[in-house]
Amino acid sequence: MTSLEPVAVTAVWPTEPHHFTPWLLANGDLLSQVLGLDVELEAREYKVGKFSLDVIGREVATGTPVIIENQYGATDHSHLGQILTYAGGTKPTTIIWVAEQFREEHRAALEWLNTHTDPTIRFFGVRLAAVTLAGAPAGLVAPLLELVVKPNDWEKLAMAATAAGTAETTPTQELYRHFWSEFEVQAKARGWTNASAPATNWWSMPTGVTGATWEVSYAMYGCRSQLYFGHPDPDINSARWQVLRQGSAEIEKEFGDELVFDDLPNNKSCRIEARLLGPKIGERERWPEVLSWMLDTQQRLRAAVATVGGVPAVTAPPTTDDSDAAEV
Secondary structure, rough: OOOEEEOHHHOOOOOOOHHHHHHHHOHHHHHHHHHHHOOEEEEEEEEEOOOOEEEEEOOOOOOEEEEEEEEEEOHHHOHHHHHHHHHHHHHOOOOEEEEEEEOOHHHHHHHHHHHHHOOOOOEEEEEEEEEOOHHHHHHOEEEEEEEEEEHHHHHHHHHHHHHOOOOOHHHHHHHHHHHHHHHHHHHHHOOOOOOOOOOEEEEEEOOOOEEEEEEEEEEEEEEEEEEEEEEOOOOHHHHHHHHHHHHHHHHHHHHHOOOOOOOOOOOOOOOEEEEEEEEOOOOHHHHHHHHHHHHHHHHHHHHHOOOOOOOOOOOOOOOOOHHHHHHH
């Protein structure tokens, strides 16, 4: 049987700041798989006061900050202090420490932080390595990210519930969690998400473009399946939405039905959505219908957007020629 053999990390990424950190920024999907959480990595060397954080991003489902500190070799007190300093300056919900080796004292420190900090804050420890197949040609190397510390969310949620005077989530939250647990199986099989079923009325999934997400949800009128532009800069949202609005006829033709192109004039975001009128989360007998509709509309919406070039990553409004202007 062919075995895996370790390869020096520096043989793959000669330096941490100039080689590994840029690689990680470009491969956030691999980190998402390891964490079991959809994250989008946005920038490296992010300034926090006079210091620079290795990588900053956000959690797709909540839009809250994610920070990452990398180091070669074994974990040390200096990097632990840096992580806490950066956390104080960015107010993240997800904090990730990447290192080649985790000393037992630092593993215990992350576990203590997961147990004693606010339940909405999560600390992860990820071991970095590289491997090759025994006897493989030189250069055939694969990166390896291994989760060694993770939060005990159930314990933290229980502690929070006890502090709030209740031992359980609300009945409606439990309905959502059960519904999304059925959606989760199908979504993961399609490669749409790495996350677990939330106890909320919506599920956001990454598009590969920062500030844009695929989403399915229960709404006041029934159910929604959409492409949502929620970048912090409303001008960027508008620019991206306009690109697809110009191709709306082709998108709707490929989708096979009418879509709502909503620029949400009283909001900072924009969306393109399909609607299913009527269903409520409490109508469990309709769950199979809703699940089928969400999966089908998401599949068709993603394919339709792909026909016009995919989710745009532009940061400025598209230009229009005189004929386009005359039509408006």
